[in-house]
Amino acid sequence: MADKPPSMQDFSELVTTWERQFNEFSNQVMGTDEFSRSINQWQKAQLEFQKNFSEAMAKQLANFNMPSRDDVITVSEQLREMDARLTRIEKMLSKASASPQGGAKKVGPKRTRKPPTKESGGGAA
Amino acid sequence: MSDQTQLTSQMRDMVDKTIQRSIKGIDYVRSGSAAVGLTPKDVILEQGTMRLYHYEPMVEEVYRIPLLIVMATTNKGYLFDILPGQSMVEYLLKEGFDVFMLDWAPPVMQERGLGLEDYTQGFLPMCIEAVQETSGEADVNIIGYCQGGVLSLIYASTHPAGPLKNLVCLTTPIDMHQMGLFRLWSNEEYMDLDNMVDTLGIIPAEFISNSFEMLRPAQRSAGQMRLWDQLWNDDFVTNYRAFQRWGDETLPLPGEYHRDCTRELMWENKFFKGELKQRGNVANLKNVTIPLMAVMAEHDHIAPYEATKPLLDLVGSEDRQELVLKGGHVSLIAGPNAMRRMWPPVNAWLAERSV
Numbered sequence: 001m002a003d004k005p006p007s008m009q010d011f012s013e014l015v016t017t018w019e020r021q022f023n024e025f026s027n028q029v030m031g032t033d034e035f036s037r038s039i040n041q042w043q044k045a046q047l048e049f050q051k052n053f054s055e056a057m058a059k060q061l062a063n064f065n066m067p068s069r070d071d072v073i074t075v076s077e078q079l080r081e082m083d084a085r086l087t088r089i090e091k092m093l094s095k096a097s098a099s100p101q102g103g104a105k106k107v108g109p110k111r112t113r114k115p116p117t118k119e120s121g122g123g124a125a
Numbered sequence: 126m127s128d129q130t131q132l133t134s135q136m137r138d139m140v141d142k143t144i145q146r147s148i149k150g151i152d153y154v155r156s157g158s159a160a161v162g163l164t165p166k167d168v169i170l171e172q173g174t175m176r177l178y179h180y181e182p183m184v185e186e187v188y189r190i191p192l193l194i195v196m197a198t199t200n201k202g203y204l205f206d207i208l209p210g211q212s213m214v215e216y217l218l219k220e221g222f223d224v225f226m227l228d229w230a231p232p233v234m235q236e237r238g239l240g241l242e243d244y245t246q247g248f249l250p251m252c253i254e255a256v257q258e259t260s261g262e263a264d265v266n267i268i269g270y271c272q273g274g275v276l277s278l279i280y281a282s283t284h285p286a287g288p289l290k291n292l293v294c295l296t297t298p299i300d301m302h303q304m305g306l307f308r309l310w311s312n313e314e315y316m317d318l319d320n321m322v323d324t325l326g327i328i329p330a331e332f333i334s335n336s337f338e339m340l341r342p343a344q345r346s347a348g349q350m351r352l353w354d355q356l357w358n359d360d361f362v363t364n365y366r367a368f369q370r371w372g373d374e375t376l377p378l379p380g381e382y383h384r385d386c387t388r389e390l391m392w393e394n395k396f397f398k399g400e401l402k403q404r405g406n407v408a409n410l411k412n413v414t415i416p417l418m419a420v421m422a423e424h425d426h427i428a429p430y431e432a433t434k435p436l437l438d439l440v441g442s443e444d445r446q447e448l449v450l451k452g453g454h455v456s457l458i459a460g461p462n463a464m465r466r467m468w469p470p471v472n473a474w475l476a477e478r479s480v
Contacts, residue, residue, distance in 0.1 A: 011354055019347035026342045031306055040315035047317075047324045070234075077233045084171070109182045111189040111262065113221045115476035 145357030153356065159366035162203030164214050166226075170255045174232040174239070174379070175248045177255055178202075179225050183218040188479035190290055191223040191260040193252065195273035198244070198382070199333050201374050202228035205270075207367050207459045213468055220472050222479065223260055227252045227273070232379045237326035241385035245279040246404045253280075253288060264290040266479060268471070270458060271296050271428055272386075278436075279396065281413045283406040291478045293418045293471055294436060296428045296454055299410075301391045303432035306340055313392045322380035334375035340426050364460070397435065410436075416444035418474050420457065420467060427454040446474060 029035065058068040067075075170177035194214070196202035205226065206214040217224050227248070232239065256265050265288050269277030274297025281289050302308060310316075322328070338345065348365070355361040395401040399409040417440055421433045430449070437445050450457060450466045457467055 012351065015347050015350045015354070019343040022343035023341050027306065027340075030339060031309060033309070033312070036309050036312050037315045039310060040312070040317070044317050044320065047320060051324050073234050077235050080233065081235075088171070108187075108223070108260070109184065110186045111223070111260070113184075113186045113188045114480055115188075115473075 142357045146353070149356045149359075149362065153362060153366075156366075159208075159363070159370045161208065161367050161370060162201075162206045163209055164206045164212055164218070169225075169259055170252060172248070172251070173236050174230050175252070176228045176230055177225060177252045178228060179259055180214055180218055182223055183215070184221050187221050187223045188476065189262060190264045190266050190479040191225060191256050191262055192217065192266045192268065192475065192479070193256050194224065194226040195249070195267055195269040195277045196226065196228050197271035197273045198229055198276070198378060199272065199376055201371065201376065202226050204371055204455065204459050207371065208363065211364075211459060211461075211464065213458065213463070216464070216468050217472065220476065222475070225252070225256050225259075229376055231330070231377050232327055234326055237380045239379040240381040241279075241389065242403045244276050244382065245408075246283065246406075249276060249280045250284070257288065263288055266291045266293075266475060268293040268295065268475075269297060271298070271454070275299075275390070275396070278410065278413065279401065279403060279408045281415065282408040282410055283403050283412070285412040285414065289415055291416045291418075291475065292413070293420065293475065295420045295467075296422055296425055296433060296457055297419065297436060298428040298432035299436045299439065300397045300432050300434075301394050302397075303429060304391065305426075305429050305432075307336065307427075308391065310336070310339075311387055311391055316387075318384060318387055322384045326380050328378045328380055328383045330375045330377045333378065334372070337372075337375070337427065368455070368459075397439070399439075410439040411441045413440040414442050416478055417442045418446045418448065418471065420448045420450065420471065422450060422452045422454060422457040424452060425454045425457070 054069070058070070061068045165181040166178040167181075168176055169179045194202065194205055196205070206212040209215065214224055214226070253265050257263060267277045267281075267289060269275070269292070274294035277289075277292060278294065278297065278299075281292055298304060311318075348369070352362070352365050355365075389395045389401060393400075396408060396410070399407070399411065401408040417437070419433065419436045421430055422428075423430060425433070437447050448467075448470055452462050452466065456462050
């Protein structure tokens, strides 16, 4: 009998097995006190570098009378806030102008629905 | 069928799928991001990182009590509305619920000072008030997912007089010392939490998503291999792209909130012990006396079963139900298994308590 070609089902099972085994192995490696200490030390070093670099850069930019990243972020956030406020005002105005009474409440569906009984077999209306 | 015929048929199938893969692979690369969260809705409240949606009802008669879904703060709420036909929101609307959702947008630097109290005693009450106003009903039901469940429980335990009427907690961790690798990696002996929060202000999304990915390091690569295998299958590709987008859109967190969650919830396990204080009120789970349903996933790698299990023993509710389902942290909420396993019992439990 001729050998069957590997089916896609085999491939899928292979991937699932590989994924499970790799995850289990990684979790064992990463599930140690030593790993926890290492990633936290690495993160601390990275933060320290980032902090020092940002401070040095901000000083240099201030010397050149230029805005720092923080300044730019602050301005852009203020602009975004103003934009959001304008959108809110626009919405309120369009609601108010749509109804001469200043925006009567939209009538929603009746709130009288009862849960389906066992006899009715359940399900949506 | 003879071996020869079977072999020919298999070969033809393989060649066919290889051609399909090549054609659809090009489409995949050229296509934009997946269209998700398509159920029609209005944004009825928006404040910084907070969004409150009201979904358009799909039936003429709804249950009296409106339903608010509280999303976890690390991810976008469209997990509940991932694709038409696979959307829990759409399902609940068709079953007759008036659905609202508290969702989150990336916080900006000005919001770095938002703490846990701002979420549980600020955003959540504000949203509940808006739900009451929009629906005209005094009572409100909540479905809280993961950290959204924690926020809802803290709110419920500090507001025992209401207006919360029923609460469903989906994969909600309570005993944070059972959080497995998350607990180990955030060991207070090694983690310089204050330095991290003070330096960054906002905890980057990459930090959050990397933590999730490190729990299952092979998941992304295995997903890509499965995608290649199934590229000929349009349904698979549509689902893959939607879930991939959701996973990639992890949200950053305000630094102060991260500090509170790590120190008070994770390290000191204060909520589990009944010692958490929020704006002067003790958040003791014994104060939660409303009907409560806790849904847990057997194979949850993010909020392990051991961390979610103690909830029902700690609350003061007499009407309480536990539902342990097969599945993981995400597959419990969305996808074919969720549609079959989780949605119908949650619908049935809420329906009889929503009149």
